[in-house]
Amino acid sequence: MPGHPRAARSRSGRTRRAPYARTAALAAVTAVCLLAGACTGSSGGGAQDDPDAETTLTFWHGWSAPSEVEAIDANIEAFEEKHPNITVKTVKNVSDDKLNQALRAGGGDSPDVVSSFATDNVGRFCAANALADLKPFLAKSGIDPAKTFPKPMLDYTQYEGKRCTLPLLGDAYGLYYNKDAFAKAGIEAPPKTFSEFDEVAKKLTKEKGDSYSQLGFMPNYHGYESTVEHFGAQFGVDYFDADGRAANASDPGMKALFTWQRELVDALGGFEKLERHRSTFGDEWGAKHPFHTGQVAMQLDGEWRGKMAKEAGADFEIGTAPLPVPDGQEDSYGKGYLSGTVVGVASSSPRQNAAWELVRFLTTDTNAVVDFANAIHNVPSTLAAMKSPRLNEDPDYRTFVKIAQHPGSRHAPGSVNGAAYLLTLQDLGYAYESGREKSLDAGLRKADRQIDKDLAQAG
Amino acid sequence: MSTRTDRLPRTAPEPTSRTAPGTAGRPPAPYGRRAATLEWIAVHALAVAAALFFVLPFVFVLLTAVMSDSQALTRDLWPNTWEWGNFRTVWETPGFLTWWRNTLLYAGLGTVLAVGSSIPVAYALAKFRFRGRNLMMMAVIAMMMLPPQVVIVPMYLFWSKQLGLSGTLWPLIVPMAFGNPFTIFLLRQFLLTIPREYTEAARIDGCGEFRAMVRVVLPMARPALAAVALFHFFYCWNDYFGPQIYASENPGAWTLSYGLESFKGAHQTDWNLTMAATVLVMAPVIVVFFFAQKAFIEGVTLTGVKG
Amino acid sequence: MTTIHPGLKARRRRSALRTAAFLSPWLLGFSVFFAYPLLATLYFSFMKYDGFTAPVWNGLANWSYVFQDYPFFWPALRNTLWLVVVMVSLRVVFGLGVGLLVTRVRTAPGLFRTFFYLPYLAPPVAATMAFVFLLNPGTGPANTVLDLFGMPQPGWFKDADWSKPALTLLALWGIGDLMIIFMAALLDVPRDQYEAAELDGAGPFARFRYVTLPNISPILLFAVVTGVIETMQFYTQPLVAGKVASGVIGGSGQQFEPGYPDQSTLTVPQIVYNLGFQRFDTGSACVVALVLFALCMAFTAVLMRRGSGFLSAED
Structure with missing residues (x-):
């Protein structure tokens, strides 16, 4: 868990005929429109955009404390340096309820990449196809999740075999x-x-x-x-x-x-x-x-x-x-108990390949993961980062890194x-x-x- | 209805200076001066106690707003140091000015649209005779009493999925252009008190109904217009549910009411800063009240009225 | 109808058009923002719809879920009922009391009136946050003051037994509107009736009982019924109080536990939000919305029938 909050969840009937008929007709027409437009989130992973083209990504995250926002901004800057064609617009302090709402609403300002503290919602995001399946992206980039991420973190970032998120730092x-x-x-x-x-x-x-x-x-x-x-x-x-x-x-x-x-x-x-x-x-x-x-x-x-x-x-x-x-x-x-921030690509995003580049950088670039973990004092989320000599040496902090690596550590199942x-x-x-x-x-x-x-x- | 306005503070600026019921015109003899003094003491002691109840919360909020972080959560009630800089800190918080701008936009534009679009409706309901008028008045009242939560689900789907306007304040502002039931109701109540002769005289002078309304009736209704405008402005200013549904996902569209709550989250519960922010959200309302006290009190009286 | 003069007919048509033109903004607003969503709410109450996949017919499943299985429905209804009974009656009694007091104050009446009225203006979110702070059990000024007098210090917003009384206290603080309405009504009581009663030897209580009360009874009814309707819409204060007191603020990435502590501040409008915008169970949210609609309309009907003219549709 990202530096802080979260834990707490662990919290007159006689109307004249004519106008009535008109109203009913209007209602019916609008209802049909609603039905037609209702299924935005469910398109499959049709990622055909060119990740090397000039593009702007919108990234939503929940961090709000000034030091955390600074750390994630630094992380994003490092990404932009590596991918000069991609500009990232970040929106901070987004709660999970809002995330849920926005993924449903779709629309021009909706995010391409989203991160969430509420690991418990992964089930909902995956089951509803709100977030794109990341398997093809992982395969394309030659990343074997089992060799990259600790097992308990892999578990809570998928739902019934659908991998729609990856871990971005963890909490033990x-x-x-x-x-x-x-x-x-x-x-x-x-x-x-x-x-x-x-x-x-x-x-x-x-x-x-x-x-x-x-x-x-x-x-x-x-x-x-x-x-x-x-x-x-x-x-x-x-x-x-x-x-x-x-x-x-x-x-x-x-x-x-x-x-x-x-x-x-x-x-x-x-x-x-x-x-x-x-x-x-x-x-x-x-x-x-x-x-x-x-x-x-x-x-x-x-x-x-x-x-x-x-x-x-x-x-x-x-x-x-x-x-x-x-x-x-x-x-x-x-x-x-293990939990953490999860990050995924919105199914509704027309820029999924570019969005994947950002997700890939944030979740698998060892330096990025270590720096971010050190900056916001969270547990790193890749096997390589956990072994990195650059990781914070503070013994109290290390206690939690060890807990995160313990094979018995777990998260509550998704639903x-x-x-x-x-x-x-x-x-x-x-x-x-x-x-x-x-x-x-x-x-x-x-x-x-x-x-x-x-x-x-x-x- | 027709006699209400002359009882308002406008014609009786100091209602309390009139003889109060029960004490009225009473021959002093049976009680004597002592009894009167005792009553004065009792009444004013109670009034002071009540005033403390109403005012002390403001005082504590103000005092906490100027405390240091470390003192805000202690049992000391009086600030050890006066941290006036807290207000500045809050003012300079990223987003605070945006919330102000958004709130002013929502309240300002919303009020102009709501009052503007409600005037002809209220006028028609008060001055025209047509079939179904009573039924329409009942519909206005029903809509006025309707909690916004009742229709929120389809309205949200309409604004977000059909029009793609979630994350903005437009779903809150646009409906104001189609008459606001509370504003229609209050204005109509007031317009009923204006005798028909005025509009008829205007019509004989060759004015159309619209011009009769604009030239003759509206100037007479100025105090009522001021009252409904104020009410509406404050309604928007205070609205929490609307921005929570439509604007919350976009911090750039937050209003003061919505942002204030998140303020506590982002500041890790610095109560002093949170209270300073609270003061800055309350202050404009109170300042406006002092300038528009009369219009306000008339408005409140208008809501509850018909003897 | 059959013998209408053609000119008269034309004039009638013109007048109907004129009326329609004046009413047009509201006719449009009524259909789009009231009639349509109400019908759509009814429609969705029979559908299964999560916002992602297309709605499907769900029969009465949402209705039975809400009434039988949704864990928050009955607690929310009970809380709303508690508030309707306790908060509304206390607000009316207190409002009348303050109204009476303010008509009797002779020294600085304007100042007192302003003091009493001001809290009504405090924006609800700000007022609620202020009260959560003031009534913070450990370090809040209210308990500090109670401690000075050796009085018991309740847990207020953090204690399930005290959270509704704390909300009631907040509602009493904002009594300004009722005070003004009662004050105006009290000043309208004919003075000669008091004089007559006094000549008959009536004391202050008898005067209040036999002169004041009958004269202001329509206003009392108005205050009670509008109070009930307002209370059924009670949303912002309990929601903000629960969120702030639990330490969980919506902006920071976590779901909040509705009605903290122990669902004691959960009200009916809040569960529309919980179902519709937290659980995304659109159908069930619409069921609760319809229940809320029925309750509000029932009381509005009482007001229109018995309100001796306040809300009368006639003039």
Whole structure:
């Protein structure tokens, strides 16, 4: 995830006859026009434009913080130097909802190349052919994706065999901990299993009246980044069965996840008390993040947090480690949730060959990937860039590069309606942690039914 | 309806200076001075408390707008340092001026078109007798009460897929040229108060109906026109849903209301700057209010009225 | 009809043409921006359409999905109902209270009136962002002040139980329009009725109950019904409050969780957006749009029948 945001998703009836008839006729005519013009996005990959011709590409991206915008602009400049015939017009700060809307609308100002932070929408983009299939382009350029990109990143950039996006930097999630607080509590090493994690969280928690002076960990689902899919990577949950039907009620990992989270909530003082503490937290992307201020001693977060904490002036030593794994699965320790920015070519673009040149440069040029990763403090997205000696040496950052390379690391699967199923599970989480939902089994079965119905409605 | 306007502040500039109900013409004897003093104290204590409720939010917003970053999220309510530069920072934020320009375009052009196109419609509905008039008035009211969300899906498809105008403000401005129901309604309510004799006299003088409207009725309706224009201007200024649907995908077409929200995202929650931006979005509205207070209050009264 | 003088007929035709010319902008606007989209909304409510592939007939599937399976429909309807009951009644009572107060203030009445009216003018997005900041549970000025007095400090926009009360507070802050309407109505109550009541020995409460209230009851009805309709359209404030309080801003590349926290600020217009412009389930969005249309028209009908003339189509 691009330097920051994103995580939070992980958030009078008697009218006279004549005029009525005319209105109806008008409506009918317009409706027919609508139907005729409705299928813009679905043309196949008819890429016949000449990539060496003078052309202007429109590139949409979601980065908004000044330092990130500067970094992507530098990247684009490097591309323009290599391809003097192509000029790139960038539009920054585009949200995924808008992207979805614009790809549907088509039209003159619509983008040729788009990038998105919401990996969960890849399924929708691929299934609807909103983004062009990149396989022929990869073949033409002699790029073997399997030898170029890490496997988990290859997985989340395709949907049911359609490769309509490529990864452009990644985000790995791990554990940040306050080393000073660890030392004070006599804890020597970061926890490797969830039972160790619970012990550590309890030891680090200092109550003060009906609140906390320091909380070991904020397990509530509204706590920053503590979402079902982030925990889910550790518990090895699959979400769907082989037929693509929701299968959470029968997944022991999913039950273990919900049970563990609920028990930790209770052990740390209960839902109500934790919520009251949570309401005193500063913003996730602001200087007063609870980890920066010492209000929480451990934080599940992506690779950007270390840099943000230092810039915010956190006055303690920061430690980083992979998130723990369930007891008995210690051999898989080191894995984590993986996500990232994806980039693709709009099917509606008349300049797909030129657009591919930009995508190719951004995603596979080792120097471009390394420079961009260093600049915005994200995990690189090619195997070569991960090994590059020019990559940031900061050990905290390296922890996340390692998580990204771990074979067990994964993203939640794509679906035709994006992240809707994750939101459904997250809602169950809110209900279960607060005690509104009493039975986990019944809750999971209900969630499965909801997910299947939503998918059927979307599919 | 016909008596409404003479009760407005225009003819009674200070309504509160008139004797208030309940206290009216009361012989002072049974209560005496003390009771009157006590009542004065009670009423004004309440009024001061209410004023605090209405004014304090503005005060806190202003104070936060001039705080430093590091102070904005602390419990200190009074700025340690006065960072007037925050306003400058916001003003110079890339895009802020564009949002201003877009908002002025949408509100300015939208108001001219809406009022211009609504005048003849309101005039016809108030002054002409024709079959179906009541039905049309009901249709105006129905359209006025209709939430924009009801028709947004086909309208969006129409503007974006048929006309390719998504990412611009035109889908919001163009419909204004076809009469705005709220403006038609208010203007018609006002025009009903102008006696028919005026237009008839004009017609006897040889004026056509259109000239009667422009020469005789419109000058009399100036205060109402000012009120509806103001209302419409503020409606556009404040509109969030319209720009969110049509303009959001193109930052070059954002308006202040839409851009303000994204401001917080791009600035990683610098509340001081966000509040400074909030002040800069509120300020013009409040300045206009002070210049046009009378027209405003008349307009509000016009909406709720008929004794 | 049969014995009409030819000249009269011509004059009638001229007059009909003239009327049509005056009404033409609106006739066009009505058909293109009201009648057509309404019919199209009905049409799409029976179609499956995601914006990419051509619409296909979907029968009643969208309708059953919305009423039975769409997880946000009933919470949104419940929230809207909560707001209609609580927010509208509090706004009417508070508006009347402030109206009464402002008619009794003798010292600096203009100043007080301006103070009371001003918040109504604050652009909704700006006002909402200001309130999210003011009511920020940890560091916001409101809780800081409550703390000074040793009062409990609610979580406001971050607590599902307090988010609607917080929105209500914001709506009460912008009471200016109702205050002016009530103030005008109160000043119109005939003075001699008060005098007569006083001679009969009525105290202030009896005077309010038997003189003021009956006189302003049409205005009260107007305020209630327009309040209900406005509340059913409540969109910008809850949406912005939810987005800002959750820390997720639409501009920055992520989908937001509608109705944060726990769908407590989700209103019916918001789910039209959620279905139509986030999930791109055009058909279901149109179903909700039609439900919203039916609700608004039902209340508008009440207003036209009972509004004793405010919104009367007759003159």
